[in-house]
Amino acid sequence: MNLQEKIxxxxxxxxxxxxxGAATENLSFDQIRHEFGGTVKTFEKPKETAFAIGNDAGQVTDDFSQIYYLCQAILKNEGVLxxxxxxxxxxxxxNEPWYFDRFxxxxxxxxxxxxxxxxxxxxPLAGAATVDYASKATNGAAMKIAPAGILFPDNIEKAMEAAIxxxxxxxxxxxxxxGACAVAAATSVSLATNATMTDVLSAGAYGAARGETLGKIKSREVAxxxxxxxxxLSFEIAAGPGSKEEKLRRLSxxxxxxxHISEAVPCAFGIVALNQDDALQAVIDAVNIGYDTDTVATITGSMVGALINTDDPHFISLxxxxQKANQFDLVELAKSLAVLADKP
Structure with missing residues (x-):
């Protein structure tokens, strides 16, 4: 595949x-299988347990919509971030209530x-500790970080700079x-011409460790x-004993x-480690892991989407x-981003 196809x-x-994942969010590992009669492999209309209630089947939430807006901003500014x-x-x-107010x-x-x-x-209240938005280590950083990897394909260091x-x-x-550097590094490497799942996992592990060091220098250290x-630890679980389903349950x-960023990102890497021969199945397993499924699945998709067989009829259908449910033209967006990508 060429870069445009990978993006x-x-x-x-x-x-x-x-x-x-919008339909399975907030349900546990077992509740998903009970509610849907097995694992979810296609788009379902979110029910009352999901934050996305009111969405039609196939509509995205805050996770991908933020990726989309960031990509548009990158295009508008000719690749400058x-x-x-x-x-x-x-x-x-x-300023888009459909996304911000609801998600x-x-x-x-x-x-x-x-x-x-x-x-x-x-x-802060009198005598209270000062805690602002910057101290909250939630997973929103990693869920929208794909543009950092897309802008710098096969260039881990620059992708991490953009991620920061x-x-x-x-x-x-x-x-x-x-967490963001881990996902950005994995996404960046996935766009290399001959990238493998092993490359993605190794890059992510490096990105997490390097990002932790850089975060303490350039940002603020938090507990x-x-x-x-x-x-x-997620890699140890993936390599450990038991069936794949048992290992997925252990991850959850x-x-x-x-x-929390220390849950969602490591969980996504563990899922990828369990699906080194099937990138699309990694995304589907993330959808069915339980809890914050839309975010874990967005992160997983960001890291392995470039390795999916785009001729797979299931992928083509999805x-x-x-695209239709959200009125996106992702092919055209990928084409535009590929032109601007800073190739090493």
Whole structure:
């Protein structure tokens, strides 16, 4: 595949993961299998348990919509990515009530409020600790980080620099930077001509460790489990005993798949490690892992979408459906991004 096709796969898999996971979000590993009579492999209309209730089958949520807005901002600025450009992209996204009012996470919501009114950044009560948006190590940094890898294909260091620029706008802390760098590095390497799943996993592990160091230097250190070490633990689970289903259950129970960056990102890497021969199945397994499924599946899709066989009839069907449901032209978007990508 050429770069345009690989970027199209990245965008498509991230959008598919978000839209498919929107129906399973907030359900546990077992509840998903009970509610849907097995694992979900196609688009379902979200029910009352999901934040996306009101969406039609195949519609995306905040996860991919933020990727989309960031990609549009990159195109508008001819491939240039700065903090101001990211801020404007996030503010433009926040002005779309369908996405922001219904889906915005707590950290992103706080950051947007601060950019719209700087006086809202810190307003501690007398005698209380000052805690602002930047100290919250939630997974919103990693879910939207695909453009950093797309802009710098097969260039881990530059992809991580871009990831830090994006992350610091909404999640300015060491753990969020680590998680975002892990996903950006994996996405960047996935776009290399002869990339393999092993390359993606290795790049992600490096990105998490390097991002943790850079996060403590360039951002602010916050308390919480190491993303890098939990990625290592997810690899141990994937390589351990038991069936694939048993290992997926362990990932959901031990690593977790929730809002914290130290759950969602390591969980996604563990899922990828369990699907080294089938990138699309990795996205589907993420949809069925439980809890914050749309985010974990968006992250997974971002990392492995470039390795999906785009001739796979199942992928083609899902790709066409997600484009139609959201009125996206991901093929044209990929074409434009491929022209601007900073190739090593």
């Amino acid at each position: 199209s796969g990245t965008l498509g898999a991230a959008a598919i993961g978000d839209a498919m 700065t903090k101001d450009i990211v801020i404007q992209a996030i503010l433009d996204w926040s 915005a996470g707590p950290t992103t919501r706080s950051a947007v409020a601060m950019y719209k009114d700087p006086s809202k950044k810190m307003q 620029t994006i992350t610091q706008v909404t999640h300015d802390n060491s753990l969020a930077v680590s 919480g489990p190491s993303v890098a070490k939990r990625i290592g 129970q031990i690593i977790g798949s929730g809002l 790709f066409d459906a997600v």
